[in-house]
Amino acid sequence: MLQKLALSFPCLVCFFWAITLSIRWKKNLRTQNIWAVASFLAAINAFYWMRLYTPGLEVHSYTGMVISFTNLGFYCVLYLFYFSLIDHRPFNWKHYLILAPAVAHGTVNNALIFIIGKEELEAFMNALTANNWMPPEDMSFLLTVHYYLGSLIGILTGLLLINLLLILILVRVVAYRDKRKDFFPPAPNSSRRQSWAILFGLSILLVGMLCFLMGDFLYSIENYIPFPVLFALQGILFFFLGYHVYFLEKPTPNARPI
Numbered sequence: 520m521l522q523k524l525a526l527s528f529p530c531l532v533c534f535f536w537a538i539t540l541s542i543r544w545k546k547n548l549r550t551q552n553i554w555a556v557a558s559f560l561a562a563i564n565a566f567y568w569m570r571l572y573t574p575g576l577e578v579h580s581y582t583g584m585v586i587s588f589t590n591l592g593f594y595c596v597l598y599l600f601y602f603s604l605i606d607h608r609p610f611n612w613k614h615y616l617i618l619a620p621a622v623a624h625g626t627v628n629n630a631l632i633f634i635i636g637k638e639e640l641e642a643f644m645n646a647l648t649a650n651n652w653m654p655p656e657d658m659s660f661l662l663t664v665h666y667y668l669g670s671l672i673g674i675l676t677g678l679l680l681i682n683l684l685l686i687l688i689l690v691r692v693v694a695y696r697d698k699r700k701d702f703f704p705p706a707p708n709s710s711r712r713q714s715w716a717i718l719f720g721l722s723i724l725l726v727g728m729l730c731f732l733m734g735d736f737l738y739s740i741e742n743y744i745p746f747p748v749l750f751a752l753q754g755i756l757f758f759f760l761g762y763h764v765y766f767l768e769k770p771t772p773n774a775r776p777i
Contacts, residue, residue: 525747525748527569529561532754532757533558533559533561536757539765540555540558540765548603549607550604550767551765553596554760554761556596557593561757563585563589564590567586584628584632587669589621590621590677594677594681595617595620596618597725598684599614601688604703605703605704624672635661635665643666677732681728684725688718707768713763717763721760724753727756
């Protein structure tokens with residue numbers, strides 16, 4: 520029971536913030552609306568992984584059609600979330616180019632899924648899970664491309680996106696170490712405190728995702744930290760971030776930095 524609760528916790532938390540922030544969409548700050556989108560993508564991903572690691576539950580192979588976009592899509596939307604947090608100016612087309620990796624990865628992966636076909640893909644997924652996620656030696660060319668696109672290329676792209684965002688945050692922190700009041704746009708003091716909490720939580724979340732992806736890529740993370748514990752920790756971080764995003768306030772003419 521506790522394991523099922525831990526596995527479902529981040530999914531429930533992310534759906535909660537996605538719905539809560541979406542209800543007041545027109546009244547929100549841009550940062551809050553972007554977090555609603557990010558929470559929805561994270562909820563889809565959490566639902567997929569929850570079912571994948573819950574004993575007795577099977578994941579339909581075509582669920583990967585959605586995950587192909589949302590997995591990297593979440594990392595990409597985090598860039599827009601960060602940009603909106605440190606700058607209130609409107610986005611231009613260059614900002615939205617950050618979505619290109621998710622769109623490209625999802626499009627190619629879905630094309631392969633359609634070409635391979637449902638029966639062959641389901642047989643491959645059954646063989647994969649039975650072989651402890653190691654690919655069978657007799658894979659066809661298309662299945663080989665599909666497997667490595669979703670595993671090796673997907674993980675490497677995710678690692679790259681996370682590292683670059685962490686570097687962006689670190690560079691800005693160093694650049695503004697003596698100008699803390701200018702780190703975020705003018706806003707009420709309470710809102711600026713929320714922004715610092717969000718930046719802290721976002722950094723911890725990125726480091727956690729970095730460790731998870733590196734663990735998935737280099738070693739079996741289950742040998743060190745059980746997945747239910749990882750899911751519970753992620754749920755706590757998502758709740759922390761959503762809470763502080765929810766209480767961000769709109770700038771006022773008399774706003775003074777802390």
